[in-house]
Amino acid sequence: MSHREHHRTDRVGWLRAAVLGANDGIVSTASLIIGVAAAKAEHSEILVAGVAGLVAGAMSMAAGEYVSVHSQADTEKADLERERKELALSPEHELEELRGIYVDRGLDEDLASEVAKQLTAHDALGSHARDELGISSVMSARPVQAAVFSAVSFAVGASLPLLVTALLAGSMMIPVVAISSLIFLALLGGVAARAGGASILTGSLRVLFWGAMAMGATALVGKLFGTVV
Numbered sequence: 325m326s327h328r329e330h331h332r333t334d335r336v337g338w339l340r341a342a343v344l345g346a347n348d349g350i351v352s353t354a355s356l357i358i359g360v361a362a363a364k365a366e367h368s369e370i371l372v373a374g375v376a377g378l379v380a381g382a383m384s385m386a387a388g389e390y391v392s393v394h395s396q397a398d399t400e401k402a403d404l405e406r407e408r409k410e411l412a413l414s415p416e417h418e419l420e421e422l423r424g425i426y427v428d429r430g431l432d433e434d435l436a437s438e439v440a441k442q443l444t445a446h447d448a449l450g451s452h453a454r455d456e457l458g459i460s461s462v463m464s465a466r467p468v469q470a471a472v473f474s475a476v477s478f479a480v481g482a483s484l485p486l487l488v489t490a491l492l493a494g495s496m497m498i499p500v501v502a503i504s505s506l507i508f509l510a511l512l513g514g515v516a517a518r519a520g521g522a523s524i525l526t527g528s529l530r531v532l533f534w535g536a537m538a539m540g541a542t543a544l545v546g547k548l549f550g551t552v553v
């Protein structure tokens with residue numbers, strides 16, 4: 325009877341990216357809203373600034389993620405191309421290399437030779453990609469998915485303080501946006517920590533600290549700016 329193991333790595337990767345994107349969305353949009361509000365802007369102006377912040381942030385996250393993951397994809401492609409050439413030029417040397425990798429992983433010489441021979445016969449490039457370069461189909465870079473994913477998670481995060489702002493005007497808006505955003509951050513930090521098997525309290529406090537710092541700084545700048553202009 326086969327037993328199914330659930331490893332955290334399967335889900336941590338995308339969950340961590342989602343939480344980081346949402347965190348960014350909450351912190352940067354809440355800070356923007358609080359900064360503009362502290363400068364005594366009209367409610368409609370604050371909302372416009374918040375929506376512009378959401379769109380700008382989501383687009384820059386998508387662009388940044390696309391470029392960085394794409395360059396990773398380019399590197400992987402170049403490595404695979406070089407490996408393909410080496411396999412064609414010196415198959416004995418490549419076989420020896422693969423055997424060495426398996427010996428280093430603990431197989432005895434004879435078994436390592438046999439495994440290297442059979443895997444090479446089955447899929448030489450795939451074996452070298454996986455065992456020598458560490459490129460597997462699971463981990464291979466997908467720039468478009470990564471870009472869309474981080475833009476959506478940023479937008480979802482940013483929409484939380486924006487929603488609070490849309491529902492609330494007047495003197496209570498800044499404290500309510502700040503407190504509700506800190507609660508969202510603490511929840512997200514706790515979820516990410518829990519999913520990664522780390523302490524929920526530490527995870528929450530960490531994002532709370534930086535979120536509060538960012539909102540405090542923009543409130544200060546907004547207040548100074550509001551008095552000067």
Ligand SMILES: [Zn+2]
Nearest residue numbers: 418421452456
């Ligand atoms: Zn190789």
